[in-house]
Amino acid sequence: MRTRSGARGVGRVVFSSRETLKRKRREPRADTSVSAAPRLFLQSIFSVLFPSDCKICRTPLNNIARLPVCRECLDAITPLRVPQCLICGDRLRSAQLLMGDGLCVNCRECRPDFERAVSFGEYRDGLRTLIHLLKYEAVIPARSPLGRMLAEAISELLPGAGEGKPLLVPVPLHRSRRRSRGFNQAELIARAAFRRLPHKLEFAPGILVRRRETISQVGLSREERIQNMRGAFHVSDRGRVKGRNVIVVDDVMTTGTTLSECARVLRQAGAAKVWAATVARAFHGVELPEFAESREEEEVEAAVGAASARTVLAGDTTPASV
Ligand SMILES: [Zn+2]
Ligand SMILES: [Zn+2]
Numbered sequence: 001m002r003t004r005s006g007a008r009g010v011g012r013v014v015f016s017s018r019e020t021l022k023r024k025r026r027e028p029r030a031d032t033s034v035s036a037a038p039r040l041f042l043q044s045i046f047s048v049l050f051p052s053d054c055k056i057c058r059t060p061l062n063n064i065a066r067l068p069v070c071r072e073c074l075d076a077i078t079p080l081r082v083p084q085c086l087i088c089g090d091r092l093r094s095a096q097l098l099m100g101d102g103l104c105v106n107c108r109e110c111r112p113d114f115e116r117a118v119s120f121g122e123y124r125d126g127l128r129t130l131i132h133l134l135k136y137e138a139v140i141p142a143r144s145p146l147g148r149m150l151a152e153a154i155s156e157l158l159p160g161a162g163e164g165k166p167l168l169v170p171v172p173l174h175r176s177r178r179r180s181r182g183f184n185q186a187e188l189i190a191r192a193a194f195r196r197l198p199h200k201l202e203f204a205p206g207i208l209v210r211r212r213e214t215i216s217q218v219g220l221s222r223e224e225r226i227q228n229m230r231g232a233f234h235v236s237d238r239g240r241v242k243g244r245n246v247i248v249v250d251d252v253m254t255t256g257t258t259l260s261e262c263a264r265v266l267r268q269a270g271a272a273k274v275w276a277a278t279v280a281r282a283f284h285g286v287e288l289p290e291f292a293e294s295r296e297e298e299e300v301e302a303a304v305g306a307a308s309a310r311t312v313l314a315g316d317t318t319p320a321s322v
Pocket of ligand 1: 054055056057058059069070071072073
């Protein structure tokens with residue numbers, strides 16, 4: 001598997017090297033001095049007091065909306081329609097299509113621990129902005145359309161998920177990250193999706209626990225990513241998982257290493273089969289602004305968070321309520 005930085009010829013990061021340790025040290029500390037709740041409350045008030053432009057196309061919105069995105073931009077977010085790997089969902093190039101087995105190179109070499117991964121749309125344009133609004137600017141009402149999209153992706157898996165309700169398990173954040181952000185975006189989206197499929201799933205947040213922070217996967221080789229994830233998760237209630245089918249959900253799937261590790265741990269705890277579903281899929285080889293400079297996600301998050309705080313202070317609209 002080519003890494004994004006490798007694909008561009010940028011120097012590779014050697015795992016466990018001094019560089020990796022430096023990156024670890026650069027990770028921001030959880031902000032335990034300021035609770036996230038007052039910040040979210042303030043943003044919620046601003047959403048009511050000040051009208052806003054659409055955060056995607058910048059057109060002024062006619063009325064005050066909890067979600068500052070226009071209907072046209074939401075409608076423009078459409079499901080994936082490209083040839084995809086039957087297991088991991090990565091886009092298949094024409095050479096791979098000729099192989100005829102419907103699998104990408106990576107899955108042919110080494111299968112992930114989930115049965116199959118599905119995503120609603122590609123992680124770009126409006127969908128990417130919508131996810132960023134939720135994740136980095138705490139625009140909580142974005143969970144609603146994102147939950148609808150996740151529910152559509154999950155529905156694709158349900159016919160093959162056998163009898164009984166599969167457990168719906170969001171990928172957890174480490175507690176320090178959750179505390180500083182104020183919420184786990186995967187859990188919010190999963191809950192919104194579950195509300196649309198209440199008779200077909202059993203919502204099980206908290207089954208999977210993240211017991212340590214992981215460094216950003218950006219710039220790591222496939223082996224390094226797997227190593228980076230090892231031991232990051234554990235199952236808190238093995239009895240509830242035993243013999244059950246599970247669907248692990250997240251906002252974005254990039255390399256699939258996180259979801260595969262979640263699946264491995266769940267299967268080790270006795271889960272029968274594990275699938276993965278995300279709202280968005282970042283395809284290999286597609287450069288994204290946050291990867292272009294090989295910056296870590298945490299650094300992007302810090303920068304966007306600072307911009308968001310400035311926006312709130314300037315009186316712009318960023319609606320939110322937990
Ligand atoms: Zn718009
Ligand atoms: Zn694949």
